[in-house]
Amino acid sequence: MDTPRRGNIHSVESLAALDGKGIRYEVFFMGCPFRCAYCHNPDTWEGEGAMHPTAEELAVKIARYKPYFGKEGGVTLSGGEVLTQSAFACELIDLLHEKGINVALDTCGGAPLSGEVKRTLSSADMIILDLKFYDENGYKRYCRGDFNAVMNTLGFLEERDAYVWIRTVVVPGINDSEEEIAKYAEIVKKYSCVKRWQLLAFHTMGFAKYEKMGIPNPLEGTPALSKDRLEQLQRFADERLGEL
Numbered sequence: 629m630d631t632p633r634r635g636n637i638h639s640v641e642s643l644a645a646l647d648g649k650g651i652r653y654e655v656f657f658m659g660c661p662f663r664c665a666y667c668h669n670p671d672t673w674e675g676e677g678a679m680h681p682t683a684e685e686l687a688v689k690i691a692r693y694k695p696y697f698g699k700e701g702g703v704t705l706s707g708g709e710v711l712t713q714s715a716f717a718c719e720l721i722d723l724l725h726e727k728g729i730n731v732a733l734d735t736c737g738g739a740p741l742s743g744e745v746k747r748t749l750s751s752a753d754m755i756i757l758d759l760k761f762y763d764e765n766g767y768k769r770y771c772r773g774d775f776n777a778v779m780n781t782l783g784f785l786e787e788r789d790a791y792v793w794i795r796t797v798v799v800p801g802i803n804d805s806e807e808e809i810a811k812y813a814e815i816v817k818k819y820s821c822v823k824r825w826q827l828l829a830f831h832t833m834g835f836a837k838y839e840k841m842g843i844p845n846p847l848e849g850t851p852a853l854s855k856d857r858l859e860q861l862q863r864f865a866d867e868r869l870g871e872l
């Protein structure tokens with residue numbers, strides 16, 4: 629008999645409300661190809677997580693929470709980067725669907741579009757895609773990531789007519805101006821699959837992890853983005869999408 633595949637999971641959060649619609653059960657995957665300067669989860673980048681369940685074990689555990697999900701809630705797969713374990717993620721999504729649970733997949737979009745990655749992206753009910761920067765330079769400089777891979781992912785989602793939310797973290801001194809946000813808007817407006825573009829405020833809650841892990845924090849000394857400025861920029865972003 630084949631040994632069942634096991635996931636490498638950093639942690640789970642049973643009743644979250646930030647990543648997707650309604651009440652969500654969040655599963656944080658280990659592994660990430662990017663190294664974003666503002667990452668608040670550097671402890672998910674590599675190595676072994678706290679849990680190594682089979683997809684079946686995890687699906688059974690999650691299903692106990694189904695009564696709390698209501699009409700809109702469900703499961704959000706996040707990380708780290710879910711698509712570093714796409715076979716496990718795909719198996720888990722299929723099992724959750726069998727149990728009538730909807731699944732959002734939160735991704736940086738940096739994984740090469742293999743058949744398995746495409747199948748996983750196509751299986752999820754909703755994709756939350758980070759658009760971290762609007763060009764190759766931003767991705768290289770601040771994420772050690774591949775802008776073209778992200779654009780390929782977005783193109784694939786458009787072709788599939790997926791249901792997509794885009795998110796962008798706004799960091800003081802890096803992309804917190806109207807000029808910067810306007811450049812993202814020019815990309816976002818081109819994709820009809822995008823149903824929402826949400827700006828997120830950079831915060832400093834992850835700083836302690838860098839210290840604890842003994843790794844350099846590239847944004848040490850950078851302040852959090854204020855709520856007022858975030859709201860201003862979100863209004864500007866919404867207006868740009870309306871105008872463009």
Ligand code: SF4
Nearest residue numbers: 660662664667708736
């Ligand atoms: S993609 Fe996400 S988990 Fe990976 S480094 Fe960037 S912010 Fe961190």
